[in-house]
Amino acid sequence: MGLLFSFFAVTALIVIVFIGVQAAHLHYLFGVIIPYAAFLTFIIGIIYRVVKWGRIPVPFRIPTTAGQEKSLPWIKHNKIDNPFTSLGVIVRMALEVLLFRSLFRNTKTELRDGPKLSYGSTKWLWLGGLAFHWTFLIILIRHFRLFLEPVPIPIEILEALDGFFQVGAPVLYITDLIFLGAVTFLFLRRVIIPQIRYISLAADYFPLFLIGAIGGSGVLMRYFLKTDVVGIKQLTMGLITFSPVVPQGIGIIFYIHLLLVSALFAYFPMSKLMHMAGVFLSPTRNLANNNRAVRHVNPWNYPVKVHTYEEYEDDFRDKMKAVGIPVEKE
């Protein structure tokens, strides 16, 4: 159900562009108003969500420790997987965010006759996820050329590296290829692996279809359909300088790409895609495991009713005295 729903939702977005731009000629709405609104939703939404998380207390320091704790001086301490200091936490977080360290540990459990359980290393999800996120980032950075004039040197270098193999005209970006491959992989594993299909919701398929369609429309625009790049840059520069213009003659494919991107921006803050910001706040990863050395304070800690020693002794004084256990009150 989630799969079909998501597929039709993304299809509907494309249809809307055909109706809105091709038929109703609402270029300004689709080229300016919707992108602005979507971007605003994105920024405000993310800030809202992060602030909301940030204001919730962290009552306990609960890092998941994945290495030897800091202990006696002659025992080798794993400073990254069981950080004791903020520096250790920063390294742990950096490895998590940049290289998906936890996912790198992934194993596949197999049960054979015997019974015999084995846990083989499996890196496909890690590799697919890493390829997806990193190429997405590089493609995003490449797009900055549309918002900056003159185009900064680092972006030109990035483009040159990305088109290193000099295949085709326009030159094929290797990231485009990897990106579409990775999205396809993430989609296929979701529908093929029975357990993953079982847990998948519309909220999992929709972003995949949306991002896949964004990639697809971008690739179509760059490599296959003729689009007015000069016109597009005029529009994007207009947006970034708050003096929006809508040049004539930009192909419908651009408006499709733009609406899908706008949809992603607007959808982002209310979706699981917030894991991008959330991972930084995860208490099992971003806290040092120095619990016994530094006291963690719970802001809402409150006094509780306890059964005191005095009450205990009152209950059992005779029994204690009978066997010679010292008591407070004779």
Next chain:
Amino acid sequence: MAEPKPEELKPEELAKIEYKPPKTGWMDTPTVFKKGMFCYGNQPKFLKTVGFPNVRSWSVLDEDWKLPENWQEIFIEGLRERVGKYRSFRLFLDICVRCGACADKCHYFIGGGDPKNMPVLRAELLRSIYRKYCTTSGKIMGKIAGARDLTIDVLKELWYYAYQCSECRRCSVFCPYGIDTAEITILARELLNLLGLNTHWISAPVAQCYMTGNHLGLLPHTQKDTFDQMVADLEVVTGIKVDVPLNRKGAEILYYVPSGDMFDERGYFLTMATLLYFHEIGLDYTWSTYLSDGGNFGFFTTNEVAKRLNAKAYAEAKRLKVKWMIGGECGHMWRVIHQYMNTWNGPPDFLEEPVSPFTGTKFENAKSTKVVHICEFTADMIKHGKLKFDKSRNDNLIVTYHDSCNTSRGMGFFEEPRYVINSVCKNFYEMPENTIREQTFCCGCGSGLNASEDMELRLRGGLPRANAVKHVKDKYGVNRLACICAIDRAVLPALMDYWVPGVTVSGVHEMVANALICKGEKERTTDLRNEPLPGKEAKENV
């Protein structure tokens, strides 16, 4: 209703596991309560003792769970309150991308194949309710947004699976965002407790612990009797008569352990071992009959009750005017000491930073909480050459070591016990690397699931651990499974008998005391279990 006896379930049949999920979606697949997979419901008198709500008599298999009329309101209000108090909770409900990396990391899923035991789906059970009542998209879009109504069947399902999670945190090691199912389960159980929905196996020990200081309800004179018995047993084995300081004021150190160590067979040997060891080194310490349990089943109910049970630790240290504390071999007791105790009931300003009286070592890593793990203490003693061992007394043991979940993933306690074991045993072999240290598998009974009526759940959940033991038994002839957790000591023997017969279980310090050369001891011919030492068998048989 007779619970399935372990012997009625044949291992080869139990190990035929179907991992393929059903054809119907999980929201449309009703949860069927299977005997052997759940614990009995709580009884009224124990709820009353600690003031849990909705005190009444009920049974899990009854149609009517006798909930208050406004139970939905209570649950949802409780949920809203808690997502505002625990950043972990809200974040973990919000950011899961359902990548499935956790799916086959759970021992209950590996051993049972029930898809709702995949950590991601276990969390979705509650997440779907959170979406419905706490998020806009869930309110509007309903099922398509992964939201569902809180019906009585949904509540029962939540109860069933909240007590099929042992809060071991193995999934959290593999999650790219560190989502910790233990945190979800802890709070799900807290919400269920608002409606008086607990298990007998958890709520009874909680009530007893509150009144008597320990889960088993051992009264002070009973504890004294047990210690006296241990002293007598030790004298038979070693010829040494040890002292047992009880509730002694002014000692340097307060030592406390899980109460299983006063009752369970392996625990009993461990406590005997500790008595001998402390006597030999001349430790200035005391036991306490009031602080007679470091374990905390309150931790498996609500944060508040956990804190109430834990309060006695620092209170007793203050009353007895000790300088610092040592904690015995226990799993969740140590997660509580390490990650919760100081926050709940600290700071213990009246104590001093722990310094070993024999080696002068400052335990820097425990300078605020002021509780040192007995394995840390012993490792330091051995490193400084303060203990003399006759390792050959353990030569008949071929040992492997089970990392308990809480000390592993809630602390990172790996090398200390291994160093101690290697110092007292010749034959030590590790289980496969994906089953030890931070990837260790639960015994299948943690977080209060070690009852007898849920034996099938225990055996299934224990399969991954047992299977790894079998691997080293077949390969190296391992015959001893060492551990530092009271629940392990109590439940692993049954698990071994079922899946890997021929492997015995013990605490680490039992082997320390076996090998420890003590002043004034007679020539030992048996170990603490009164079984012949290697090389002494013949004499016994004559």
